[in-house]
Amino acid sequence: MKEIAFRDAIREALVEEMKRDETVFLLGEDIGRYWEGAFKVTKGLADEFGDKRVRDTPISESAIIGAAVGAAITGMRPVAEIMFGDLTTLAMDQIVNQAAKIHYMFGGQAKVPLVIRTPFGGGVNIAAHHSQSLQAWFMHAPGLLVAIPSTPYDAKGLLKTAIRGDNPVIFCEHKLLYPEKGLIPEEDYTIPFGLAQTRREGEDVTIVATMFMVGKALEAAKTLEKQTINVEVIDPRTLIPLDKEAIINSVRKTGRLVVVSEGCKTAGVTAEIAALVAEKAIDYLDAPVRRVAEPDTPIPFSPSLEKHVIPDEKAIVEAVKEIA
């Protein structure tokens, strides 16, 4: 095992997959030698693999994804970067109507082995156009897989699976996770999609948390432990497919559920997980479900405001205590 930052774990996955398979290539804005990625994820890659396989593009999100789709259906394995998740809004047709539907519309003739990496999340005071968490939209777009790693280990393992797979994947990265460190094996490994990870075992309340919120949930768990509330923290790791069984089994054990995710509350990630339990596991529930998410506002700029809308440990503790 070795210790590595989240951004470096992603880079390692890219490097190893590009070495393993020459059809893998990268494209995106400022990912090449001059900038090496807005978050420096692609540092050194243009030097190592050349400009041909690490392709800077103009500011053309639609064309980035469209070109990646065209390459994917003709034998390549593109990994496209959209510099900020908020900007997927400029490429939704290509993502949702083209990439996601091509395999289906054409009756299974074409494969679309395309990975779209993009950072989501708030916390760095860059306001309404650079801080959103739009994962829920991609859950609601059949044909896409959605990965939401919260650790370097998962980031690397899931990204490798994504690149080797034959389906379009929205690979969600959290801005605040990039510098976070964690242990990963020295040797090659992959992580299957659809397998949640129990980050902490507990009997009293189940917390399902995503991405940066996993850490917040674990902090909350410590605080709650002192108050003799023992929570279980589940990290789905992928939203599509979702490990429903893991969630339901945990709820069966605890009888209580808090779902925590960035992204605004209404019709968000937390809604789907709450609905799942309302549908499949309501008999196990001993209390109302609680959703901890952003209120239905854009993300404001000022630190004092942003802090107010992004879920924190305190909000999680409160939600747990309401139902525990």
Place this chain on the structure above:
Amino acid sequence: MKEIAFRDAIREALVEEMKRDETVFLLGEDIGRYWEGAFKVTKGLADEFGDKRVRDTPISESAIIGAAVGAAITGMRPVAEIMFGDLTTLAMDQIVNQAAKIHYMFGGQAKVPLVIRTPFGGGVNIAAHHSQSLQAWFMHAPGLLVAIPSTPYDAKGLLKTAIRGDNPVIFCEHKLLYPEKGLIPEEDYTIPFGLAQTRREGEDVTIVATMFMVGKALEAAKTLEKQTINVEVIDPRTLIPLDKEAIINSVRKTGRLVVVSEGCKTAGVTAEIAALVAEKAIDYLDAPVRRVAEPDTPIPFSPSLEKHVIPDEKAIVEAVKEIA
């Protein structure tokens, strides 16, 4: 009262509001004199109000919405048409990042009185790029209002409210509803947003249904009545704001909930409503919640396939019987 088709009710709202307020104008692809709207909603309007106020545009969805935003923040009240709801994917940045957030980002300085009319829904065999129901995305985009009329009466009343209001509204029309007839008053009326309508009273099971599914739910209700299951059918009429109270009150009465909506199931409209009840009304529930929606597939072309994925009366009856 007079009988009128859904499409004509919409047209009447447009005509009356354009007469009432000269800042109201229309723009969209082929809405003018040469085609009069892909679904003939704008029939006769260019003749009546001139090309200046009924503006044909090039095939430029992003610019249609962008231009409407620019006009809205400078004193006009544009009603933009996107020919098919699936094509809002081409304008998501303008809708979600610009129209929806401008009032907020600029600290309340600007108003965005913009209505975006667009048809959703399947049932006419036009396949994956022309049949989607993406309402859930717009629920998950703070700053937007979302109207989902199911009758000519609601269509007219809600559209008038939308046009007179100062916020961006996604006004969702269902393709199959356009020819449907209903009664409306002769005189001017509006319908407030956020007020659900109980389409049928009942004690055994609450069905919350949207748009074309309201009719299907009412059909199901008749069938179920014969089997002595008495369902209540609630039509939210707007998704944002959502009349949570009406839903919760009904569930309090019946103890059972089935949510029915087009659009795929995962992270869809039905998820939000199920989650709401799991959060706020779980104590009243005597059975699991049931969601009736499209499976997580694109909409297929062939009638035999499309029929399979779009919820019908039978699916609703079954869902109700599972929990009744």
Place this chain on the structure above:
Amino acid sequence: MKKETLIRLYRKMLEIRIFEEKVFELYGQNLVPGTIHLYSGEEAVAVGVCTNLRQSDYIVSTHRGHGHCIAKGAKLDKTMAEILGKKTGYCKGKGGSMHIADFSIGMLGATAVVGAGIPIATGAGLSSKLRGSDQVTACFFGDGASNQGTFHEGINLAAIWRLPVLFVCENNLYAMGTRQTQAMLPQDISERSVAYGIPGVSIDGNDVLSVYDAAEEAVKRARGGLGPTLIECKTYRQKGHSRWDPATYRPKGEVEKWLEKDPIIRLEKQLLSNGELSEAKTTRIKREIENAVEDAVKFAVSSPYPAGDEALEDVFA
């Protein structure tokens, strides 16, 4: 041009025309679900371009795609079956008229979102280049599509990367009821190539030989690593935009004028007059095509619809 090539051009155009006349007839009989966009009158474009392509080359198509399919070599029976929503169709009935694809012949599929195919074609071009293959991609789209953002972004990307792509604009004067000149100020869409620093030409899209020549040149450039070309083919759709369109927005006499320029009749006359074709031969060709189309109809009509639950298949690879 070689005689065989001329005959091939003629035969292909005719095949498309007769095939579509049948489609028109079938939807009169309510056998075609949904909507249909006929290519009648524009056959010279698809045929002039695709006759320059190899089977391994790619095309990207549109909602008005039957002509592109057939010109690239798609089978009539599987095309017809798809249009009718049958299990035996190219896409197992999941795609329909607006979403036909045949990857086995490099037909990368039709998209019903106007303009969406343009960056996808750029990507196919990129793929060939990265793989070191000499495949070229031809991307078809309409005059209306050239006002989409994807036109701008997709062609610009192909230009800077010098990708082997032919951007073939089928300017049939209208996008639904909107005239080209109502939607943009330039008369010639090929002028837009200036914005990308690539060659652009405007040609008579109802003259299959002009199309052939322009495409030949562009294919040569593309295979030679010189990058993309924008080819605007001025043409005309002889029918309404789609199934229900009476096309009353057309000025009087316009259709008649363009019917006189019918690309098939034009080539036929020419070939007859210079002796490369005889009346007997044209009759035989027509007969052959009619029979093939009849077979396709039989195949399609007698094929089963997919079972409902097949709708749940093919979401993921």
Place this chain on the structure above:
Amino acid sequence: MKKETLIRLYRKMLEIRIFEEKVFELYGQNLVPGTIHLYSGEEAVAVGVCTNLRQSDYIVSTHRGHGHCIAKGAKLDKTMAEILGKKTGYCKGKGGSMHIADFSIGMLGATAVVGAGIPIATGAGLSSKLRGSDQVTACFFGDGASNQGTFHEGINLAAIWRLPVLFVCENNLYAMGTRQTQAMLPQDISERSVAYGIPGVSIDGNDVLSVYDAAEEAVKRARGGLGPTLIECKTYRQKGHSRWDPATYRPKGEVEKWLEKDPIIRLEKQLLSNGELSEAKTTRIKREIENAVEDAVKFAVSSPYPAGDEALEDVFA
């Protein structure tokens, strides 16, 4: 040009420069949350354009927008307060540097989505036209933005409707680390005007008089109902793209070369040499601006942050 106009141009450019130097200093002191995109070196563009505008005219701005704000007449104190995330800022701290707006002076706001302002400007132009007002709209955007689909769609729409809009492309050679010529083949972005059938000019964007003249002409056209103009201003950002950018991607000597063309120094020299300005007067002007900026800083720094729950306000009107 009248002397007062020249002095006004000089003063405004200087105001922007000194204001931003202060912003730079403040973020060194960790008083500026988030990121910052400085306009230093490009002042001639905003000032040359906005000096031709009336208060009732509109502008649409970008992530690099401080210069546009100040040139259009925004107050320094409320601008600074917004940049610092204070309750007293233009947007109550909700917008920040990338989303400043002042509707009272026709500053319709900055968008941080590159290119997104272009169709919005088209809409503002449409609005003026529909209301029968003679307002014009100036839309600022970068070289990078000109590769966005919104550039194509937005300008095309303004062209066909002959809307009173100035599309002002600030070609500062780079979009982040990407050179303009790496992202498109044409050397001059103004060539893209051909695609829309409107006039396009490329000018020295570091010469405020050239910018002023070009804008004057375009405003005349716009107010006269002749439609939009694309004005490409060749300029250079003297700093990195944003807060953290060391800008190592620049070839050696490039910055130095452009510093010599600094628009403020250039105009100052000119005015000094032809006697329209004296050393004493420049010193006084600088002093006045420095004081005004100091006041703005005091105002901003001493203002409170918004209370957390104000985040829940202003979602709907």
